[in-house]
Amino acid sequence: MKAFAELYAALDETTKTNEKVEALTRYFSRVPPADAAWAATFLIGRRPKRLLESRKLAQWAIAESGIPEWLFAECYHAVGDFAETIALLLPPAQSSSNLPLHYWIEERLLPLREADDEARRISLVSAWREMDERQRFAWNKIITGEFRVGVSQSLVVRAVAAVSGLDAAVVSHRLMGDWQPTAAFWTQLVAPAARDAVVSRPYPFFLAYPLEGAIEELGDIREWQVEWKWDGIRAQVIHRNWRTFVWSRGEELMTDRFPELEALGAQLPDGVVVDGEVLPWRNGQPLPFAQMQRRIGRKVLSPRILSEVPVVIVAYDLLELAGEDIRERPLEFRRARLEEIAPPDSALIVSSVVRAHNWQELTVRRQEARTRKVEGFMLKRLGSPYRVGRRRGDWWKWKIEPYSVDAVLIYAQPGHGRRASLFTDYTFGLWDGNELVPFAKAYSGLTDEEIRQVDAFVRANTIEKFGPVRRVQPELVFELAFEGIQRSPRHRSGIAVRFPRMARWRTDKKAEEADTLDTIRALLPPAASATG
Amino acid sequence: MDSLLQLAENGLYCAAGDFYVDPWRPVDRAVVTHAHSDHACPGSQAYLTARPGEALLRARVGGEAAIQPLDYGASVALNGIRVSLHPAGHILGSAQVRIESGSEVWVVSGDYKLEPDPTCAAFEPVACDTFVTESTFGLPIYRWPPQAEVFAEIRNWWAANQQAGKASVLFAYSLGKAQRVLAGLQANGYAAAGPIYTHGAVENFCRLYREAGIALAPTTHAGAAPAATDWSRALILAPPSANGTLWMRRFAPLSTGFVSGWMRIRGARRRRSLDRGFVLSDHADWSGILSAIRTAGASRVWVTHGYRAPVVEWLGQQGIEARAVEARFDGEQDETGVEPAGAEP
Numbered sequence: 001m002k003a004f005a006e007l008y009a010a011l012d013e014t015t016k017t018n019e020k021v022e023a024l025t026r027y028f029s030r031v032p033p034a035d036a037a038w039a040a041t042f043l044i045g046r047r048p049k050r051l052l053e054s055r056k057l058a059q060w061a062i063a064e065s066g067i068p069e070w071l072f073a074e075c076y077h078a079v080g081d082f083a084e085t086i087a088l089l090l091p092p093a094q095s096s097s098n099l100p101l102h103y104w105i106e107e108r109l110l111p112l113r114e115a116d117d118e119a120r121r122i123s124l125v126s127a128w129r130e131m132d133e134r135q136r137f138a139w140n141k142i143i144t145g146e147f148r149v150g151v152s153q154s155l156v157v158r159a160v161a162a163v164s165g166l167d168a169a170v171v172s173h174r175l176m177g178d179w180q181p182t183a184a185f186w187t188q189l190v191a192p193a194a195r196d197a198v199v200s201r202p203y204p205f206f207l208a209y210p211l212e213g214a215i216e217e218l219g220d221i222r223e224w225q226v227e228w229k230w231d232g233i234r235a236q237v238i239h240r241n242w243r244t245f246v247w248s249r250g251e252e253l254m255t256d257r258f259p260e261l262e263a264l265g266a267q268l269p270d271g272v273v274v275d276g277e278v279l280p281w282r283n284g285q286p287l288p289f290a291q292m293q294r295r296i297g298r299k300v301l302s303p304r305i306l307s308e309v310p311v312v313i314v315a316y317d318l319l320e321l322a323g324e325d326i327r328e329r330p331l332e333f334r335r336a337r338l339e340e341i342a343p344p345d346s347a348l349i350v351s352s353v354v355r356a357h358n359w360q361e362l363t364v365r366r367q368e369a370r371t372r373k374v375e376g377f378m379l380k381r382l383g384s385p386y387r388v389g390r391r392r393g394d395w396w397k398w399k400i401e402p403y404s405v406d407a408v409l410i411y412a413q414p415g416h417g418r419r420a421s422l423f424t425d426y427t428f429g430l431w432d433g434n435e436l437v438p439f440a441k442a443y444s445g446l447t448d449e450e451i452r453q454v455d456a457f458v459r460a461n462t463i464e465k466f467g468p469v470r471r472v473q474p475e476l477v478f479e480l481a482f483e484g485i486q487r488s489p490r491h492r493s494g495i496a497v498r499f500p501r502m503a504r505w506r507t508d509k510k511a512e513e514a515d516t517l518d519t520i521r522a523l524l525p526p527a528a529s530a531t532g
Numbered sequence: 533m534d535s536l537l538q539l540a541e542n543g544l545y546c547a548a549g550d551f552y553v554d555p556w557r558p559v560d561r562a563v564v565t566h567a568h569s570d571h572a573c574p575g576s577q578a579y580l581t582a583r584p585g586e587a588l589l590r591a592r593v594g595g596e597a598a599i600q601p602l603d604y605g606a607s608v609a610l611n612g613i614r615v616s617l618h619p620a621g622h623i624l625g626s627a628q629v630r631i632e633s634g635s636e637v638w639v640v641s642g643d644y645k646l647e648p649d650p651t652c653a654a655f656e657p658v659a660c661d662t663f664v665t666e667s668t669f670g671l672p673i674y675r676w677p678p679q680a681e682v683f684a685e686i687r688n689w690w691a692a693n694q695q696a697g698k699a700s701v702l703f704a705y706s707l708g709k710a711q712r713v714l715a716g717l718q719a720n721g722y723a724a725a726g727p728i729y730t731h732g733a734v735e736n737f738c739r740l741y742r743e744a745g746i747a748l749a750p751t752t753h754a755g756a757a758p759a760a761t762d763w764s765r766a767l768i769l770a771p772p773s774a775n776g777t778l779w780m781r782r783f784a785p786l787s788t789g790f791v792s793g794w795m796r797i798r799g800a801r802r803r804r805s806l807d808r809g810f811v812l813s814d815h816a817d818w819s820g821i822l823s824a825i826r827t828a829g830a831s832r833v834w835v836t837h838g839y840r841a842p843v844v845e846w847l848g849q850q851g852i853e854a855r856a857v858e859a860r861f862d863g864e865q866d867e868t869g870v871e872p873a874g875a876e877p
Contacts, residue, residue: 012798012802013807013808014807015805065672067672068849070845071671071672071842071845071846074671074839074841074842075671075672075673078671078673078797078839079673079797079799080799081798081799084797084798085673088673088675088796088797089672089673092675421799422803448803
């Protein structure tokens with residue numbers, strides 16, 4: 001636990017990726033394989049199923065700290081981080097643990113699955129007593145599952161590559177799929193390159209950057225393949241050894257959620273990996289994304305929901321054919337093979353290619369995006385390989401301009417983590433007659449300096465407090481940008497928007513000059529299509 | 533009924549003695565607990581302050597100001613009200629104000645800490661009926677680590693930066709904290725590890741401390757250093773407001789650290805994009821505040837400057853009559869745990 005707590009502190013103390021990679025590399029090369037495997041697991045955001053309820057954890061910490069519950073709550077508001085609050089409040093440490101991370105996970109944490117609450121409490125309090133403050137903090141992060149320390153999967157990959165001498169792409173691939181954090185797994189992970197045969201393993205996704213600069217700068221349009229950019233769940237469908245797996249980009253195994261795609265697997269040749277977008281689909285076009293969310297939220301899929309919200313995969317690319325990794329082959333080769341293997345009348349629809357003679361024509365066609373329910377275009381350079389991660393150059397996304405509206409700040413509440421105890425989470429309203437009706441929440445888009453100014457405004461202009469939420473004088477106007485808009489009976493405004501964020505602080509506008517609900521209602525699609 | 537002290541428009545006011553304690557606007561008579569800008573406002577007709585803090589107060593309120601110094605423990609009568617000053621342990625010359633009228637005794641703590649500090653006289657408990665306490669760090673998450681550990685951490689960070697060829701820019705409040713750090717480095721034998729430079733604001737107060745006979749590690753004013761100076765082994769002490777300014781550029785490549793009680797919370801460090809936080813405060817932590825209240829033996833407590841609400845609530849539950857008293861510089865901010873903009877760590 002010592003080395004792991006030190007690693008956590010080192011990662012937390014720098015924002016520079018090189019220093020993070022160095023800290024990871026140092027850690028991986030000095031700890032036993034089982035520790036490295038667990039650390040990698042947490043750092044890339046996987047975790048054992050959460051065992052302990054926050055409420056119980058808070059009770060035990062409160063009892064151990066000897067303070068009343070209201071004071072714990074005050075402290076939590078000041079710290080903004082649950083795991084840290086507990087670590088700061090526990091009685092001063094009397095010892096420090098030299099036991100390795102895997103001991104703490106395997107011998108102390110996982111057995112709590114079988115334990116009752118009292119046994120859990122005793123074990124946890126004892127763990128706290130055995131650790132120093134830093135260790136308690138790292139441990140609390142593990143048991144609460146809030147393990148964010150600014151380390152992306154790609155940093156872990158770089159560190160593992162440095163430790164093993166392997167190519168980052170190989171490490172990245174080996175880290176995908178369904179693996180258990182064991183010493184054996186780690187040993188395999190850092191073993192010299194060999195043919196990797198894990199049947200469920202997807203490939204790292206190739207992701208595009210937004211187009212920078214003018215479209216004409218991409219050169220001759222004949223060197224590019226243009227597709228619509230669909231708004232669904234990016235996924236890979238894998239069919240190997242007569243088994244089918246569906247992985248999301250978030251590396252979640254989603255096979256169970258999509259029986260349609262599992263059935264599709266049986267129609268595909270063996271040894272195939274298809275990259276695409278899972279979309280709710282009917283009559284040759286996508287259903288609103290909210291329909292998909294209805295379906296994703298369910299543990300058990302009823303025949304009714306399956307028939308109401310059927311899904312397909314709109315296929316972009318073919319990464320493996322006859323068991324062979326073909327990611328290095330040119331785009332047009334992969335596309336042709338994809339078209340060949342696509343079963344007719346199936347849940348696989350090859351993403352159509354948009355033809356245009358020049359960029360100008362394409363720019364005009366981009367106006368179709370909203371009616372087609374897509375986000376814009378994907379531009380892919382002919383001849384390009386399927387790369388790993390987000391890269392510039394070969395793939396670009398060219399999204400349509402977002403919607404925007406001028407809204408008034410009406411509620412604010414403090415953020416978390418880095419933004420704890422600053423008012424950073426805002427609710428915005430639009431005019432409906434003489435009343436401001438809340439219509440969207442937004443957290444992002446302001447500079448640190450602007451956040452400080454808004455924070456000061458909130459403090460000086462609070463009208464009412466509800467717990468951490470402040471109602472403020474309706475004075476500040478912001479331009480909010482968002483992607484999609486739908487009717488929603490769950491919202492008071494009757495409207496739900498997708499990805500709202502602050503595009504600009506309209507210091508030039510008074511609250512009275514903000515937009516009305518009617519302005520935004522005019523952006524809604526016709527009523528019939530919204531119900532799907 | 534008339535309380536001996538009351539919160540008036542210009543601050544804490546004693547009507548019977550016709551004087552203010554740490555007024556936030558110019559008044560006729562100001563008793564000043566210490567020379568930090570949120571306690572010492574320029575422009576008053578007359579000031580009373582503890583003798584070791586006279587020069588610091590003069591630097592703050594101007595050379596022409598009428599300042600009457602008073603030895604710790606000595607008393608003066610203001611309209612028949614007996615006023616004396618007692619060490620608060622916050623910075624050089626900081627004082628608690630004891631106010632006596634008839635059989636009633638009040639003590640206004642100003643800012644204080646209970647930990648030892650080689651740059652100022654140690655906090656002295658003063659018995660009273662009503663204790664007016666600050667509460668900057670009035671939550672139990674604030675618990676100060678042993679100072680020797682903190683100085684060792686600063687030394688290790690400095691050494692690691694030297695090895696990496698980076699300048700170590702250490703932010704500390706220019707009056708009080710910076711000098712405490714210099715004295716601490718000296719006392720722990722770390723001062724010779726490399727050259728120590730200062731920002732102009734820090735250097736001015738260092739001079740006043742040295743003139744008062746306080747032993748500080750030797751420093752050089754960074755502004756006076758030649759352009760070609762190699763900063764890679766240096767420790768540079770600067771006020772937090774220098775962070776992110778052009779002045780910093782000359783030191784690159786560099787690592788930044790901040791010495792403050794606020795650094796107990798990761799979020800407070802990360803919001804400022806600092807590399808390291810060192811937990812060393814000139815204020816009392818939670819247990820320090822409670823212990824000061826206990827030893828004062830007061831039956832009534834006024835809580836100001838900081839996390840007033842939780843401290844008041846806590847004292848109430850312990851059966852002590854407590855109330856929150858507003859202070860100019862924290863407004864309502866403290867209740868949600870934001871460091872007041874002008875707070876002196």
